[in-house]
Amino acid sequence: MTPPTDTVLRVTDRIITRSETSRAAYLKRMEAARIKGPARAHLSCSGQAHAYAASGPDKDRLSEVSAGNLGIVTTYNDMLSAHQPFERFPELIRAAAREVGGTAQVAGGVPAMCDGVTQGEAGMELSLFSRDVIALAASVALSHNTFDAAVFLGVCDKIVPGLVIAAQAFGHLPAVFLPAGPMQSGMPNDEKSKVRQQFAAGECRRDRLMEAEMAAYHGPGTCTFYGTANTNQMLMEFMGLHLPGASFVHPNTDLRDALTREGAKRALNLSALGNDYTPVCSILDEKAFVNGIVGLNATGGSTNLLIHLVAMARAGGIVLDWQDFSDLSEVTPLMARVYPNGLADVNHFHAAGGLGYMIGELLGAGLLHADTRTIAGTGLEHYTQEPRYADGTLSWRAGAGESLNEKILRPAKVPFQPTGGLKRLTGSLGTAVIKVSAVAPEHQVVEAPARVFHDQGEVNAAFKAGELTGDLVVVVRFQGPKANGMPELHSLTPILSILQGRGQKVALVTDGRMSGASGKVPAAIHVCPEAVDGGPIAQLQDGDLVRVDAVAGVLEILAEGVADRLVATPDLTANQAGTGRELFATFRNTVSAATAGATIFGG
Incomplete structure (x- = not known):
């Protein structure tokens, strides 16, 4: 792999220097949590009985406290297409845990709202704050302290950042993020956009607008344009919290189910009771966040992440600022054209070579740290591979060595533009x-x-x-x-x-x-x-x-x-009132500036 360029090293070094005190304090807290050992051993018998009472066939194994117990934090609801597929995940995860001698329990559910539903409505004024609510709710779920690792089921805009913030509060535990995947392609996004403009100009009726929207958003899975939800999925691969190639596999397919089962097994293996202890605090370091910012620039990702990444980093004692994003953008080529930056959707992007191809190209260009720890093992090169499921077996093989459609995805040396934008x-x-x-x-x-x-x-x-x-x-x-x-x-x-x-x-x-x-x-x-x-x-x-x-x-x-x-x-x-806004006065009164992540959490 090509060593990181001077700019990548310079930005990384200044983040490390800027974060020295807060990062050291965070890691000290995580080490104190780690040395206590598996949490269930410290619960009273009464406490353990409460936690295992409804666990059915897993009750005896839980009481032995010798096998890993996996906490599931889920954003399932069946109103939102991106999260509806999660209804099936807990049973898949429990079965997978049993196969490797462990157990799994749903630790708790957290809210998941959709900016597409609340656009222009009062509910949108709760949207950004929902990220910190999600972090709080996930922390409540894990606060029972009965888990040796956690899997997080979430996809969309504020949801993944909120879950990452919570995962870092419990950073002594491994964390694996399990996505649901994008919906199948529907009406092309540029055609949908034209109808929206026609309606805004009074050139078509509302029934035509409704017809177009329903043709674009038509089934289970994430919206197919490259907005915040799919930018989140990209980040989880660049930062090492997804299994390689997991982001853009469709819901309710054999491959998606196999990746979900494997993610559960991997989380247990990464626990202190497994064979390869890898807590999330050792994955999400300064280099991982630099890799995430490079991925954001190379893909032309969502501007929302200029707020979310700052907040996510601060949860682990790492201090980012917008100049870091701007400086890395200056040296990162824009390699992808996905709507709204082009005509393709994420399914077309994935078929053209997707994230595996991009990561390989960026590693070769010296724009990523290759030596980061990930849930797949040490080294970001794992994420140049793509998963395959055949004859009941999940495996990984080398991904596309070249772009399969250069109208969508280009080499780092021949990008759409020389900077990330x-x-x-x-x-x-x-x-x-x-x-x-x-x-x-x-x-x-x-x-x-x-x-x-x-x-x-x-x-x-x-x-x-x-x-x-x-x-x-x-x-x-x-x-x-x-x-x-x-x-x-x-x-x-x-x-x-x-x-x-x-x-x-x-x-x-x-x-x-x-x-x-x-x-x-x-x-x-x-x-x-x-x-x-x-x-x-x-x-x-x-x-x-x-x-x-x-x-x-x-x-x-x-x-x-x-x-x-x-x-x-x-x-x-x-x-300040209506649609629940009166309940969020404390958030409005305590939130930090956008430059500091627009968060209610200090640090």
């Missing part, structure tokens, strides 16, 4: 991030008058009234984590795309999130300080000249006297 922006308007992997070069610099709004509904009303004319920077503020939970503003995508398609220069600036589906319109998002903290974005007025420059990394107010103005103070009471 994630950029940190700084200037008099604050700091922000922008994703330009799908933004044409002629749209990457916009200097235009601001049009200021306080929610996306106001933008929609102005669009329908024909007010959004000429070149403009659409500013949507008071959308940060402290203001209203930082909802995604994905419903703005069709409107902004229409304006850009008319020949207008247009950009978005917001202290909110855009989406894992950020697309062709330049969007400076996650602006810090947010408006509710009195950031400069709260002093902007209609007509102020603003420059969004993704090439130079600049986010500037070009108007005079803006800093002398009073900050805007809108009435946010409507965001």
